Amino acid sequence: MSRTLPFLRTLLSVYLFYFVSTPFCVSSLTAKTDQAILLELKDQWGNPPSLHLWNSSSSPCDWPDIVCRDGTVTGISLRDKNITGKIPIVICDLQNLTELDFSWNYIPGEFPEALFNCSKLKYLDLSGNYFAGSIPHDIDRLQTLEYMDLSANNFSGDFPAALGRLPALRTLNIYRTQCNGTLPAEIGNLSNLETLSLAYNTLLVPSPIPQEFRKLKKLKYMWIKKSNLIGEIPEGLSDLLSLEHLDLSSNNLVGSVPTRLFSLQNLSNLYLYQNQLSGEIPKSIQASNLLNLDLSANNLRGTIPEDFEKLKKLQVLNLYENHLSGEIPGNLGLIPTLKGFRIFNNSITGDLPQELGLHSNLEALEVSMNKLSGSLPEHLCKNGVLQGVVAFSNNLRGELPRGLGNCRTLRTIQLSNNNFSGELPPGLWTTFNLSSIMLDGNSFSGKLPDILSWNLSRLTINNNKFWGQIPQNVSAWKNLVVFEASNNQLSGRFPEGLTRLPHLTTLMLSGNQLSGQLPSTIGSWESLNTLNLSRNELSGNIPAAFGFLPSLLYLDLSGNNFSGEIPPEIGQLRLASLNLSSNQLSGKIPDEYENTAYERSFLNNPKLCTTTDALDLPNCNSRQRDLKDHSSKYLSLLLALIVTFLVIAILWIFILYRSYCKKEERCHPDAWKLTSFQRLEFTEANILSNLTETNLIGSGGSGKVYCIDINHAGYYVAVKRIWSNKKLDQKLEKEFQAEVQILGSIRHSNIVKLLCCVWNENSRLLVYEYMQNQSLDKWLHKEKKRLRAATMDFVEQYVLDWPRRLQIAIGAAQGLSYMHHDCSPPIIHRDVKSSNILLDHEFHAKIADFGLAKMLVRQGEAYTMSAIAGSFGYIAPEYVYTTKVNEKIDVYSFGVVLLELTTGREPNCGDEHTSLAEWAWQQYSEGKPIADALDEEIRNPRNLEEMITLFKLGLICTSTLPEIRPSMKEVLQILRQCRPPEDCNGRKNAGEFDAVPLLGTSL
Structure with missing residues (x-):
């Protein structure tokens, strides 16, 4: 017995150790296995830098982007980690x-089959x-999937019926792909589905939407925006009793708004804007949980329903740009939210x-x-x-509410073209955040204040x-x-303090009673571009300082x-x-x-005169002009003799020079030299021997362009x-030096x-990399013209x-x-156009032809050119009459290129006096779609939405006023944002592209 007890104690200890220690051993083994798998995954991806913290010396549970339990x-979670490889099967x-x-990587290939093993x-x-x-x-x-997002990829084909056989699925996002076909009826079997987003596809949705959708009792969010949905809103949507968010905006929907939509008790967001809906807004409103209702930009008629008063949670009500009439229900002001x-x-x-x-945080x-009358509410x-x-362009009247004078959050007040009167509330002028006051066309009175809001930038x-x-x-x-x-009643002397406003661009004080000199x-009018002091009582001389206002x-100054x-x-x-008319000016x-x-x-300056017949003014001194004519004749004769002598002298020098050059080989024009900027695989002999007409591919104002196959080896x-064969030309020499100086020093x-x-x-040859697809101009305009002239059927491949x-x-x-922001000094191209944007074999764009480019002396300092360069249709308007060069003339020209890309039109699409930019602005100003x-x-x-964005960007870039145009860095940022919309984890949803309008967009 004494021997047995120690043995039992030992056996019990072994069992206890085994059962206690086994979980820790298993956990350690699993962690090691997981570590090996993840390191193998990293290795198969080529060890991307974003995964540098994944290593063999630490546990995966300590690594970023890894979740353990x-x-x-x-x-x-490897979101936005610059991963470029396929998903390995080891995962x-x-x-x-x-x-x-x-999400948001660069992973290629088809849907990864490896995931089916998870x-x-x-x-x-x-x-x-x-x-x-x-x-x-x-x-x-x-x-087992509950959440699946395949959006913003290049998936194509049908939506498979198998999507409806994922019983646990709650969220399904497949927006921004190339999928087409119809919605499979099986999606109606997803009884747990809460969010459905299929926006921005070529989705063909029959009308009505499949009856099976009525089975989606837990559907919270259905999204079919921008999906080629043409037809009426299906009544079947009203059966989705759990629906919380419905966005069918921008879909060309016609017909009326289904009454039953407003009976969905769980509906919180309803977006139907930018369609072609007609008829009236349903009178019966039962959707008491609505937070946001947007029916704007449709063809709705009738009145605003009284039942909106029932929406006690409503936060945003957008009904703008319709054909609504009648009065606003008074009870709308009672909605507390x-x-x-x-x-x-x-x-x-x-x-x-x-x-x-009064009752809400408006x-x-x-x-x-509109046609509103009465006064502004007192408690806004x-x-x-x-x-x-x-509230501009109505029939509103009365004085402004005193409460607006104490509104520190107010940013803009726009009340032009009404019938308001009286003085402005005293505090309004100095409201802390106020940036614009626009009150034109009323009967306001009172004196201008000594102090304005620190943030006020516009006072009209x-x-x-x-x-x-x-x-x-x-x-x-x-x-x-x-x-x-x-057109007010301002009087007194013109204050000198106005000339010390550094940001002022527009000063208009015409039709007042200002006097004095x-x-x-001029202190700080560096940005002033518009000065109108007409119809006052100003006197004295016109200040010479006006001639030094750069903008x-x-x-x-008339009247x-x-x-x-x-x-x-x-x-x-x-x-x-x-306009200097109707003054007392004199002299020439x-x-x-x-x-x-x-x-x-x-006009109406009797003492002014001119020396030409171009203007209807007296001749300054006809006698002096006759004397000048006689002097000009003798001077012309003398100049003719001098020129004849110089021509003879030059010819004699040339003959001597030719004789000298025959004896000296170094003068021979065939003594070519080569200056390289890259590592070359050819010599000047390879170039010179191929300058034949068979290799000619283009010509311009400064020479010809050849395409040469070096040694016939496929290297062009x-x-x-x-x-x-021309004599030295100073202008062309400058162009040559500019292009060599710029292109030889920059790399991009x-x-x-x-x-x-x-x-x-006698000659200069510039050797560039060859761009296989030539210019953007060829693809947008020239190739289409050629093909259409040759055949009635246009070849789509072009x-x-x-x-x-x-x-x-x-x-x-x-x-x-x-060129504008990363080069020092910055480079202004001066001739940006589609024919100077070249395309390589993959259609990557490269800027070319720097013969007109100039480097600025300092960042932001305008460089004045002695002559205007550029191409009609691309030239910024201020460049024509100021010849001031800065980055904004390139921005204008690039805006024209954007309009070419979006419209397919040529830069001079109108007559000889009309450019593409002018045509586009006219289309926009006339309110055409x-x-x-x-x-x-x-x-x-x-x-369509991306094209509209680039069209609008082209309009902004071609604004008449340079200061309104964005910089190229800002333009590039906007272009890069033309990418698939973001998801709810930090990026915008597709439905948020057309958000509620910014304040003042009704202008």
């Missing part, structure tokens, strides 16, 4: 893997990659509900372009969160009854950009009492408009304005030859590569599709952004 790996060796996020997978996000092919028809093998109320551009009549803002009231800013009141009060002097301390209005107070010095384009001569410095301005007008473009600029270069993937230059005394056009726009923008202006050969619902 009970010591084993259950989740991998499903992780036995407990339930969550997998590979038997416990619940969460799968593959969005934002380069997956292609069809979605597997056996996708239902992933039986209302933040945004937008009904602009309708035909609404009657008074605004006086309860607005932030935005936009009711412009009672709760202190109001940001804007936009034309056509009112403001009186008194402009405050002497007006220089304190530091951030003012636009000041317009024409203008200041002789001035419009000058109107005053100015006297003396017009300062010759005024002639230095390149004005688009000049500046030479620069002696042409018919200014024939109405000097492009050669630009300048001045063949979107700028054409200069390999070398070959030169002798049409640039939209993805390539977008790629070209981004590439060209990258090149220009590099932008979609009608787009290139119909590539326009389709899948890319």
Whole structure:
């Protein structure tokens, strides 16, 4: 017995050790196995830098992007990690893997078959990659999936019926792909589905939507935006009793709004904007949980329903841009949660509900372009969160509510073209965040304040009854950009403080009673482009300092009492408009304005004269002119003799030079030299021997362009030859030096590569990399013209599709952004156009032809050119009359290229006086649908929104005023954002592209 007890104790100890220690051993072994699997995964991806913390010396549970539970790996989140390889099959060796996020990488290939071995997978996000092919028809093998996002890929084909055989699925996102076909009826079997997002496909949805959808009792979010859905809203959607979010916006929907939609008790967000819905808004509203209702930009008629008062949780009500009439229900002001109320551009009549803002945190009231009467509600800013009141173009009257004067959150007030009167609330002028006051066309009165809000940048009060002097301390209005107070009753001397506003671009004080002389010095008007002081009582001389305003384009001093001569410095301005009529000016007008473009600029100045017959003014001195004519004859004779002598002398020197060169081989024009900028595989002999007409591919103002196959080995270069068999030309020499200086010193993937230059005394050869697809101009315009002239059937292979056009726009923008922002000094191209954007074999864009480019001396300093260069249709308007060169002229030209890419039109698409930019602005200003202006050969619902974005960007870039145009860095940023929408984990959803309008967009 004594021997047995120690043995039992030992055996018991072994069992206890085994059972206690086994879980730890298993956990350690599993962790090691998971570590090995993940390291193998990293190795098969080529060890990307983003996974550098994955190593063999630490546990996977300590690595970023790895989720563990009970010591084993259950989740991998590698969002936006620059992964470029396919998903290896080893990934499903992780036995407990339930969550997998590979979104926003560069993973290629078809849907990864490896994932079918992940038997416990619940969460799968593959969005934002380069997956292609069809979605597997056996996708239902992933039986445990609850969340699947395949959006923003290149999947194509049908939506497989197997999607409806994923019983646990709650969220299904497949927006922004190339899938087509119809919705499979089996999706109606997904009884747990809460979110369905199929936006931005070529989805063909029959009308009505399949009856099986009525089985989706837990559906919270259904999204079919931008899906070629044409037809009426299916009544069957009203059976989705658990529906919380419905977005059918921008789908060309017709018909009426189904009444039963407003009976869904769980519905919180209803977006039907930008369709073609007609009829009336349903009168019966039972969806008491609605938070956001947007029916804007349709063809709805009738009145605003009284039942909206029942929506006690409503935050945003957007009904703008319809054909609504009648009065606003008074009980709308009783909704306690209302933040945004937008009904602009309708035909609404009657008074605004006086309860607005009293019971809710109202932030935005936009009711412009209606037929409203009465006064503004008194309590709009009672709760202190109001940001804007936009009510222009109505019949509103009375004084402004006193409460607006104490509204510190107010950013803009736009009340132009109404019947308001009285003085403004005292505190309104100094409201802390106020940036714009627009009150034109009313009967407001009172004096202008000594102090304005620090943030105020726009003050327009034309056509009112403001009186008194402009405050002497007006220089304190530091951030003012636009000041317009024409046709008021302002009096007193012109304050010198106005000339010390550094950001002022527009100053309009015409039609007042200002008197005295203008200041002789101009302090800070570096940005001023418009100055209108007409119809006042100003006197004295016109200040010579006006001639040194660098940005001035419009000058109107007519209808005053100015006297003396017009300062010759005024002639230095390149004005688009000049009016000095009806003054007491005398003497000769500046030479620069002696042409018919200014024939109405000097009327009713009896003492002014001119030396030409172009203007209807007296001749300055006819006798002196006759004497000058006689002198000119003798001078001409003398000049002729001098020129004859010089010609003889030059010919004699030339003969001597030729004789000398025959004896000296170094003078021979065939003594070629080569200067290389890259490592070359050829010599000048390879180039010179191939400059034949058979290799000629183009010609321009400065020479010819050849395509040469070096040694007939398939290695092509492009050669630009300048001045063949010509004497030295100074202009062309400058072009040559500019191009060599720029291209020889910069390196960028979107700028054409200069390999070398070959030169002798008579010719210059620039050797570039050869761009196989030649110019963008060829693909957009020339090739289509040639093919259409040759055959009635247009060959589609010569049409640039939209993805390539977008790629070209981004590439060209990258090149220009590099030139403007990353080169020191910055480089201005001066001749950006589609024929100077070359395309390689993969249609990557590169900027070419720098013969007109100039480097700026310092960043932001304009460089004045002695002559205007560029191409019609691409030239910025200010460049024509100022010849001031800065980055904004390239931005304008690039904007024209964007309009070419989106419309397919040529830059001079109108007559000889009309450019593409002018045509596009006219289309936009007339309110025509932008979609009608787009290139119909590539326009389709899948890319329509991107095309509209680039069209609008082209409009902004071609703004008449340079300061409004964005920089190329900002343009590039916008272009890069033309990518698939973001998801709910930090990126925008597709449905948020058309969010509620920014304050003031009703302008």
